Every structure is written in structure tokens, then in C-alpha cells.
Amino acid sequence: MAGDIHQEDANFPIVIEGLVNRFGDVTVHEGLDLKVRRGEILGVVGGSGTGKSVLMRSIIGLQRPSEGRIDVLGRTITELDLEQGIGVRRRWGVLFQGGALFSTLTVGENVEVPLRKYYPDLDQALRTEIARYKVILTGLPEDAVAKFPSELSGGMKKRAGLARALALDPELLFLDEPTAGLDPIGAAKFDRLTRELKETLGLTVFLITHDLDTLYEICDRVAVIAEKKIIAVGTIPELIATKHPWIEEYFGGPRGRAAHDAHLRSQE
Numbered sequence: 001m002a003g004d005i006h007q008e009d010a011n012f013p014i015v016i017e018g019l020v021n022r023f024g025d026v027t028v029h030e031g032l033d034l035k036v037r038r039g040e041i042l043g044v045v046g047g048s049g050t051g052k053s054v055l056m057r058s059i060i061g062l063q064r065p066s067e068g069r070i071d072v073l074g075r076t077i078t079e080l081d082l083e084q085g086i087g088v089r090r091r092w093g094v095l096f097q098g099g100a101l102f103s104t105l106t107v108g109e110n111v112e113v114p115l116r117k118y119y120p121d122l123d124q125a126l127r128t129e130i131a132r133y134k135v136i137l138t139g140l141p142e143d144a145v146a147k148f149p150s151e152l153s154g155g156m157k158k159r160a161g162l163a164r165a166l167a168l169d170p171e172l173l174f175l176d177e178p179t180a181g182l183d184p185i186g187a188a189k190f191d192r193l194t195r196e197l198k199e200t201l202g203l204t205v206f207l208i209t210h211d212l213d214t215l216y217e218i219c220d221r222v223a224v225i226a227e228k229k230i231i232a233v234g235t236i237p238e239l240i241a242t243k244h245p246w247i248e249e250y251f252g253g254p255r256g257r258a259a260h261d262a263h264l265r266s267q268e
């Protein structure tokens with residue numbers, strides 16, 4: 001039904017049923033199901049090219065699925081008209097792989113972009129003030145507001161991208177490989193920031209990552225994509241108990257064991 005709006009499921013802000021994504025002869029997803037719980041950080045893992053980014057793009061309406069249904073915050077995302085689309089889009093924020101900042105705009109101006117788009121009548125002084133506040137919220141120094149992306153380190157760019165993702169006070173936050181390219185200390189700091197923001201702002205976070213430390217340190221549950229589906233979703237001990245060969249290799253390999261040991265040490 002066009003513009004289907006139904007009772008928002010308070011417990012599951014994202015519900016995906018029977019998702020199929022095809023590109024020509026290539027089928028990336030075939031009957032993928034997933035429910036994201038409110039208030040959780042859900043890590044999404046899978047081998048390269050298994051369709052993690054395509055999944056995220058499908059949820060946020062950038063990729064029209066071949067089949068299936070995706071409900072986000074009570075709206076069936078594939079069936080929204082323009083106005084309904086705007087209404088739901090301003091309830092989420094996205095940090096794309098690499099940050100995707102506009103290089104010709106300052107950090108502050110980058111953060112203002114969604115505010116201009118979704119709240120065009122907002123007073124400029126207020127827009128500037130909100131952008132400044134979001135920049136500081138992500139742990140950047142105040143003078144970063146006036147800097148251009150080229151003047152920032154990799155970690156600072158990620159934070160600036162995060163500030164832009166938070167511009168509209170979202171309920172849902174989508175992060176595509178946020179710690180890729182960061183050194184281990186920078187990555188751990190970014191993980192802590194994600195966890196703190198999730199807790200203070202009451203966010204639900206959909207987080208694509210290859211970073212095993214991130215999975216152990218901040219994810220409440222992890223969803224595994226393989227064989228064109230979500231083959232398992234749960235806590236890391238629950239996943240390991242499934243005895244699926246890919247999952248066993250992933251968490252039981254040298255990197256998986258190192259992340260596990262580091263996690264245990266951090267708990268001591």
C-alpha cells in the first residue's frame with residue numbers, strides 16, 4: 001500500500017523481512033530477515049562483498065530492494081511518498097565509509113547541511129550554534145568548526161562526519177566501518193565515543209565493521225551476513241555457540257582470539 005504507516009514497534013525500530021537485492025545476474029541478498037532492537041548497538045559483520053553496505057543503503061532508502069519489506073520507525077521504507085520520506089529521514093543520521101564530508105565546506109558548514117535541508121526555516125544564528133554544539137559533542141576542539149576537512153586528521157574527520165550524522169538529533173545512527181583507517185588508539189577512542197553517545201542520547205546504532213575490537217568492546221549484539229542472509233544474530237558467546245564454520249573461523253582465528261583476550265584484560 002502506498003505510504004503505508006502503521007503502529008511503530010516500540011521494541012524494534014528496524015524490521016526487515018524477506019529482503020532480496022539483485023544487480024543483474026548477481027544476487028546479493030536472498031530472503032534476508034533482521035530485527036534491530038531499540039537502544040542497542042548492533043554490529044553487522046560478514047566477508048568482503050557479502051552486502052553489508054547494500055543492506056544499510058536499503059534500510060535508509062538509497063537502494064530500492066528487488067523484493068521484501070523494510071520497516072523503519074513504523075514506516076515501510078520502500079513505499080513512502082516524498083513528504084513521508086522526509087519525515088522519517090530526519091529521524092536518523094548516517095556516517096558513510098570514509099566520512100564523506102564536503103571538501104569545500106568547513107566542518108561547521110558540513111554539519112549545517114542536514115539542518116538546511118530538513119529545517120530550511122531555521123534561523124542562521126541557531127543553525128551555527130547547533131553545528132558548534134554537535135562538533136564539541138563529538139570531542140573535537142571548538143576551533144575545528146572553522147577548519148576544512150583537508151586540515152583534519154583521519155580520526156578528526158570521522159568525528160566531524162559523526163557530528164553531521166548527529167545534526168538532527170537522530171534516534172537511529174548508521175555507521176559504515178567507522179574505525180577503518182584509524183590507528184588502534186584512535187579506533188578505541190572512537191568506540192568509546194560511540195558507546196557514550198548511544199547511552200547519553202538514547203540512540204539505536206546499526207554499525208557495519210570489520211573491527212573485532214569494536215565488536216567485543218561496544219556491540220550489544222552482532223549480526224552475521226553470509227550465504228546472502230543473516231545467518232545468526234546474538235551476543236558473541238551466542239554466535240560462537242552456533243558452531244557455524246564461518247563464525248568459528250572469524251571469532252576463533254588469531255585476530256578473533258586476540259580481540260577476545262584484549263577484551264578480557266580490559267575487564268580486569
Ligand SMILES: Nc1ncnc2c1ncn2[C@@H]1O[C@H](COP(=O)(O)OP(=O)(O)OP(=O)(O)O)[C@@H](O)[C@H]1O
Nearest residue numbers: 023026028046047048049050051052053054055210
Ligand atoms: N549499484 C550496484 N550495482 C551493481 N553491483 C553492486 C552495486 N552496489 C553493490 N553491488 C555489489 O553488491 C555486492 C555487495 O557489496 P557491498 O558493498 O554491500 O559489500 P560489503 O559487504 O559492504 O563489502 P566490504 O566489506 O568490502 O565493504 C558486491 O558484489 C558489489 O559489487
